Amino acid sequence: MSRGMTLIELLAALVISGFVVAMAGRIFLSGNKQFLLRSGESERLGEMYRLKATVRGELTKPITRCEGDRLWLRMAVAEVELGPELKKREPDVQISAFHCLELSPDATALQEWKGGAQPPLVEYRIGFTTRGVRDSLSGSILR
Numbered sequence: 001m002s003r004g005m006t007l008i009e010l011l012a013a014l015v016i017s018g019f020v021v022a023m024a025g026r027i028f029l030s031g032n033k034q035f036l037l038r039s040g041e042s043e044r045l046g047e048m049y050r051l052k053a054t055v056r057g058e059l060t061k062p063i064t065r066c067e068g069d070r071l072w073l074r075m076a077v078a079e080v081e082l083g084p085e086l087k088k089r090e091p092d093v094q095i096s097a098f099h100c101l102e103l104s105p106d107a108t109a110l111q112e113w114k115g116g117a118q119p120p121l122v123e124y125r126i127g128f129t130t131r132g133v134r135d136s137l138s139g140s141i142l143r
Contacts (some may be wrong), residue, residue, distance in 0.1 A: 034080055048137050051090060053124060058082055059122055059141050066100035066113055069089045071122070086126070095127035096135075 005013075059082075062074040071082045083096040101121040102115035113119035123140040 015113065022068055032056060035048040044133065044135065047130045051110065051128065051137055052139065055124055056141055063118055066098060066119060069097035071098035071100065092130060093130045094129065097125045
């Protein structure tokens, strides 16, 4: 007796193979979505690290003024404000704020830097956009 496939068995095999193909496609799409998400996060963290290194590098230069969320550095030729300089070099930077602090005369609290010797503590906040997502970087540096 010869055994062949009936129409019902053929349809069942097609339905099962279609289900397997659909599941494989769904797994691929999910993996691709995760890859894109992780790549974006990695790019964001890389941008933050690069921006932090730039700010910290600039803050090693002599500070001439620090007032009203703005900070000026002494460069080779002239005094330069750091905020606009960062925006010029890093087009994604939108806002920047700097605070220079020193110890109070009785050494019990921090107060705004009044000039003179270099400020021992500089706090910064940088707002920027990476891939259309707004983010901020905050930190401080002891000099």
